[in-house]
Amino acid sequence: MSRPGISRTVLTVFLWTAAGTAIWLFLIFLAPALAARGSAGAARLFYALFAPICHQIPGRCLTFHGHPLAVCGRCLGIYTGFAAGLILYPFIRGFSKIELPSIRVFLPMTLPMALDGAAGLLGIWASPIAFRFATGAVWGTVLPFYFVTGLSDLFLARRRRAAGLALEKIRANDVK
């Protein structure tokens, strides 16, 4: 769906998402960097920040300055893929269209990570970190196309609703 006037909203959401992603990735590397500098208390806080969404098992994390990153290899792959997807976003989708990716794109990009994750959880096989990173990155690449589109749609709908209400109010005043 292409409509005039939506470019600015999509661009704004895109830039905020890019900034958030950069901070997110920075924090993942900040935790081991602080641990390496001996700031154990601060490092613990940043490790704890990511604890609700990642197991953080050291054997499954890539290391930085000799300390494990704040998330595992697969999660890092997802976030790196998300950043890569954001870089691709303007070239593939542009800022003048609001359209979710097709399910035919989503499923093939999800399947490798889902199979690898399920096999790992069921104890069928233990894949190396590089493989986990790669499958996570493939899945992460498609996510910004949902995230930016969904939030842009939300803000555009709210703006339209507010404009409609304001117009109705003006007309009601005119009638009086």
Added chain:
Amino acid sequence: MDQKKPEYFRPALIAGAVAGVLSGLPIVSAGNCLCCLWIVGGAAMAVKLLAKNTVGVLTAGDGAIVGALTGIVAAVVDTIVKIPLQPYNMALARRIIDKFSEFGQEMPASLDGFLNGSSNPLTPGWFLLGLFFSAALFTVMGVLGGIIGVSLFGRKNPQASPPAAPLPPPPGPADAA
């Protein structure tokens, strides 16, 4: 403008409670290691419930709202479920870390300290900070899950919002009189 807004809260409450319990239970919570599977999946489930009870077309924005609410509910339920299970979770985490240490993997001092520190009773400050962190993270993941849910379960045209219906023309002089 008369288009009825979907009822977001009920599906978010149901799906968020399920996702929160699954995220809080030991062992089962490992599903969240797969990019917040329970939260993303819970938000997608909330969209499915929303689609079932909504007459109109669901938009990506609807998915974002119901997903965010699901994430917040899941964070609260997850935190509550974890309170009585905290000693067990810490013992389990310690066992997993020790298991990995047997294979030559060193546990960083920061994690060691975290596990030791976490065995102390939870203070209200840490409780609220943990709830805030969880809510923020789960909300972001819930938004993502909700939007993906619209593309999977949204009916007819799971794309963006339809353009607003044109408003009637402004009243003429005869109407105003």
